[in-house]
Amino acid sequence: xxxxxxxxxxxxxxxxxxxxxxxxxxxxxxxxxxxxxxxxxxxxxxxxxxxxxxxxxxxxxxxxxxxxxxxxxxxxxxxxxxxxxxxxxxxxxxxxxxxxxxxxxxxxxxxxxxxxxxxxxxxxxxxxxxxxxxxxxxxxxxxxxxxxxxxxxxxxxxxxxxxxxxxxxxxxxxxxxxxxxxxxxxxxxxxxxxxxxxxxxxxxxxxxxxxxxxxxxxxxxxxxxxxxxxxxxxxxxxxxxxxxxxxxxxxxxxxxxxxxxxxxxxxxxxxxxxxx
Numbered sequence: 001x002x003x004x005x006x007x008x009x010x011x012x013x014x015x016x017x018x019x020x021x022x023x024x025x026x027x028x029x030x031x032x033x034x035x036x037x038x039x040x041x042x043x044x045x046x047x048x049x050x051x052x053x054x055x056x057x058x059x060x061x062x063x064x065x066x067x068x069x070x071x072x073x074x075x076x077x078x079x080x081x082x083x084x085x086x087x088x089x090x091x092x093x094x095x096x097x098x099x100x101x102x103x104x105x106x107x108x109x110x111x112x113x114x115x116x117x118x119x120x121x122x123x124x125x126x127x128x129x130x131x132x133x134x135x136x137x138x139x140x141x142x143x144x145x146x147x148x149x150x151x152x153x154x155x156x157x158x159x160x161x162x163x164x165x166x167x168x169x170x171x172x173x174x175x176x177x178x179x180x181x182x183x184x185x186x187x188x189x190x191x192x193x194x195x196x197x198x199x200x201x202x203x204x205x206x207x208x209x210x211x212x213x214x215x216x217x218x219x220x221x222x223x224x225x226x227x228x229x230x231x232x233x234x235x236x237x238x239x240x241x242x243x244x245x246x247x248x249x250x251x252x253x254x255x256x257x258x259x260x261x262x263x264x265x266x267x268x269x270x271x272x273x274x275x276x
Contacts, residue, residue, distance in 0.1 A: 124174030
């Protein structure tokens, strides 16, 4: 399965551009002048906000006196279209990031983790949020189903560590029949070596995740920082090293300690199914 992620290629290229400049001991102003561009444009290229094409990368390598052919490949790849473009989904966003990740850690307060949803649950959940045309809904469902394939992909599997609030398991999105099938899917998913699922049962004690849902994306590639998407609908990204990301990582670790174990979570879900 191809794991092309143009956005990630652009971000990796951005980090390398900055690293080359720093190794050359040049300031942004000095480098920008030699590259015949503005300081702000160069800065945006170094953060991945602006695309650096092959010609610019070649010029940068000349100015910094360093040859890195992989940067040329990254520049070319950053301009390609990911599989999600066929579904009308832009390159820059959550799916483009997830495509290059090796581990997803998520905390859910409202909906089932997208990577574990049944198709019926997807249609019920996506169809109730905003105004989607029939084609937009179909595209979103098919894209989500495509993403789920990585959980069983042998060449480049995606690992999922999910923690869900008890309310997620009891909210009858789509009706009782849809919910029952969805809960059975969760139980089945726990047999996969790539999936860890824990339940946070209701209690009198507050937990660190009550402020909102989030998803952390982690990467095997050391050239790319971890990312966190805040909210039920993945949105804003924070890069490795940011104080907010570190707080979210701490929150997930604490939630994992407080939630039921995987085995106890399966038993908990089975009891809910039995009462439906």
